[in-house]
Amino acid sequence: MSVYNVILSGGVGSRLWPLSRKSHPKQYLPLFDGKSLFELTIERNLCVADKLMIIGNKENDHLSQEALDKFDIEYTKIVEAVPRNTAAAIAFAALALDENDILIVTPSDHLIEDKDAYKEAMQKAIELAENDYIVTFGVQPTRPETGYGYIEHKGDKVLSFREKPNHITAQDFIEQGNFLWNSGMFCFKAKVLLKELKKFEKVIYETSKTAWKASVNGELDEALSLQIPSNSIDYAVMERSKKIKVVPAGFIWNDLGSFESLYDYFQLNGHDIDRNGNMVIGTDVYTSFVGLQNCIFVNTPTANLILQKEYSQEVKNIYTHLEKNNSSLI
Template sequence: MPKKIHVVLSGGSGSRLWPLSKKSRTKQYIPLFDGKSLFEITIANNENICDEVLVIGNIDNYELTLSVLKENVSTNFQVVAEAKPKNTAAAIAFAALSVNEEDLLLVTPSDHIIENKEAYKEAVNKAFEWARKGHMVTFGINPSKPETGYGYIQSNGEDVVAFHEKPDLDKAKDFLDKGNYLWNSGIFCFQAKTYLEELNKFRSDILEACKNVMKLKSGDFLDEEATSKIPSESIDYAVMEQSQKIKIVKGTFDWSDLGSFEALYEFFALRGAYVQDSNLIIAETAHVELHGLENMMVIQSGDAILVMPIAESQSVKKIYERLLQTNKKLIE
């Protein structure tokens, strides 16, 4: 009987949440949520829905991943440690090649918050129904505001009309007004064989390169030299935007992609944590006081302190990239 496998994608660098997020502890492993991390919360959200867990993760976080799984997972689990990130098309191919072809894969990021568990479970079960019929399922979220930081999916009932890149503010307002544009959650569901067939149809080069890497797999670890030959492409570009087998499930559950400090501020401001007046303050070892400042963030971890307007939080990635060239020890 086919199994329901929860595939957790945990390979991102988390560069927009530096200095909290570093190579040795990326954002999904930071215990900001009543002592729990986003990775732990993601595992918990799906433990009663799926039969097993399969993590596709960064080699730098391998030990962290294992420790969380051993402590929190009562079912079988696997880990595939990527030698270097090659985006989601390859990561999901590794997952599909690690299970039986009839197995159903529920693919989720590891850095999202999902609330209203019953609505989430209902959406996932609907997705499993479509997946059993050979469809590729994506999850769309009803937008609550004209968000420019997410991609959008134009829908017609359960059919996808088009995928849209992150819009500017005017276009995001137009999407919101039209009512049939949903946030692209980055959550997917399909049979392993369906994904591999569609990837082979549209990007056989990625699939063949992934198969070569899996042949050289040693324990949980993938070969670095072979991995370097895999084209880096997202599942959206490689498969979802081209396939004729796509269905969309509209998620009525509460969903937040906490990929920036601005998103963290909005999340915690409603819950009374880490926010003082209009400022976001997260300090691991220092006591911080602000006076006469508004809409600022102060983030401290180890030897690094980041101070900037919350509205500029998307620029943290630029700081991370500069430090990658000039002061690597601050991001390790």
């Protein structure tokens, strides 16, 4: 039995446009003392996993490879021809390994601090996974966040999964005190996950298995991949299985999925803001805000973004609009 860190690296990060784009998603941006979130993910899991597996898509594969070349470690890669969401991606990883191998599945675009607490949470999860549970990690909320899903729990027992709430509902979750942010990280044995996927989403299981069997050196066939229904692992398995446990995590976690979360992180780490809470990202050119509060100015060579911090979740709408119009700006 081996413990694999399986890193999902196929995301686009549309809520961080124009910093994050299809051609260079947020997980590869060297925003953290010259390192990317992808590199930090590899580093923090070296102490909890025996082996490394990267799952990405053909558009991002060269960026993953550039980062991997900085490390003197062995790894395997699965390259998706087309994205089919996390249920298929995780199925590919489980199908590629021995049935008793344990997978620690982590997104490539999360920022996690406090390595000791992280290692402790992972060790608890591995113990549960050895006993045939599928483990998710819940993070203690620090604010009524509307951009995350929530897990209602009692100890390590999951009572319910909740979708991204509105602000009032999120505030209610915080006040109740037994809700955790859903981190999107998982731990399980390969065979346990596959058994549950087959039970609840047989078509995803069968088509993923067919596509994996036909793969060559970890690269998947496009035609076979397109036959796989697109669904998240949350909907396909986590919200339906009776084998789920949650590890309430003590580490500091941020998915940096919006400019509001990026603003908060930068502010904590000494990034300049003016007296009205305005921040500039991406340029050293002198920029002044007049009559504005809590705004963010994002500068890139081909596009600028100006937003009220509290409207960060709506940046995705800009990305969607540009995508529909086949804009080169994404």
